[in-house]
Amino acid sequence: MPLDAQTTATIAERLESAELHARRITQITDGHSDMSWDDAYAIQDALRARKEARSHKTVGFKCGLISPVEMKKMGVTGPCFGFLSDYMNCAEGSDIDCSRLIQPKAQAQICIVTKAPLRGPGCHVGAVMAAIDLVIPGVEIIDSRYCDSRCDFQGLIADNISAARFVIGGRPRNADELDLRTLGVVMEKNGKIAALAAGAAVLGHPAIAVAMLANHLGARGQELAAGSFVMTGGVTEATEVRAGDHVTARFQDLGSVNVRLV
């Protein structure tokens, strides 16, 4: 049975309050063991509506669970999706305040901006490549609001895939100037290599994540509008960060992105 509107709203309020007060909460699926994916996305939608009601513009989407290892850990076969709000975007060079976060982790992201709408079902890599206006490198700071690290797919979706902060920068390029599959990425923390990857770590090709996002939206009667910003998913493993850390992600042909945590 789907969650009723009241319960959905209550859980969204609880999750957002945890985020805004940087306070951990217990898993929202506790006591709702039969929660479905649709229920979880309904909670995420309610979370988004709360932010938009406070005039926080939704500025993009993010993809999560894009590696086979993570999917296996969660017992699922596909990725999941979240949204990005304007206040999550931090300018490169600005300080990210860790006291507003709970247990932040950094991961490198290959991001895209579209120039044409994408509408699923049936959206494929070719359509995505044709619709990419530019590719831009980024670093995402994720921050799970849960106090245990239990693998819980519904909880992850409801918590907006741990979205917290993101920084973009580097040297944007047209998609046809890049091979997104073999694009190398190095993430360094305080000058030491923390993670290494290539674009194929994202579902085999970052454009596949965008196609699956368009198909996910299509199944819900929505499209990925022209001008959409999409973080295709953590191409590197997430590494724990805290105040005083400095993260640099370097991307083949895309320059680098710097993040300072205070």
Add this chain to the structure above:
Amino acid sequence: MNTSMIEHYGDELYAALLNRQPVEPLTRREPGITLDDAYQIQLRMIRRRLDAGETVIGKKIGITSQAVMDMLGVDQPDFGHLLSGMVFNEGEPVDTAKLIAPRAEAEVAFVLARDLCGPGITAADVLRATDCVMPCFEIVDSRIKDWKIKIQDTVADNASCGVLTLGCTQRSPRELDLALAGMVLEKNGEVISTSCGASVQGSPVNAVAWLANTLGRLGIALKAGEVILSGSQSPLVPVVPGDSLYCHVGGLGSTLVRFI
């Protein structure tokens, strides 16, 4: 270790290679064995192969990633010799029955246009002396039983080198950022690892400079035309007959290897 012991162990490893019968770790039998002893044993084993008709075609650099250095408790890479009998071309299947416990590593190979003789070799010297870089696989193998190796064991065993396959594509290193060139490794059609050049000493170029400087101190130069395997950018992948591996390097191209 005296000369006769060096020759004994070098000959033993050479026999192990020919018969495909691995031996007990040297470090277990000779607890006092030094790294210098181990390189002397390697040279003896190589001497035996040269006497049997092979030629030196280059060098390999091993233990280039922080993870493997930590595992073996060392703070720098090691090296081995590449011989004419080790080379496979792309498309030629590698017969696992001729190896003991093969594992594949995806790497970038350097082909030198000029000699490089350390000390004092920098990354800039390496780039200037390099004719081209190529994607490649090194199939490592251990003549030490069950890969129970310490640093001295693998060094004595020619840095665990088995065979190598070179791809059919090449580029000048001036056209690439080798530190950031991504690498995607697929086994039987599934992506099993993604990485990039920075996994090797910050850049494969640094690994080659390290080798030139290390050999320079021993009075040995890297020669024009030599192939230098710069170190693995992937985890070690155990392989069995029927496996095929595909490696793509961003901006460089791809290569494949098939095992029978």
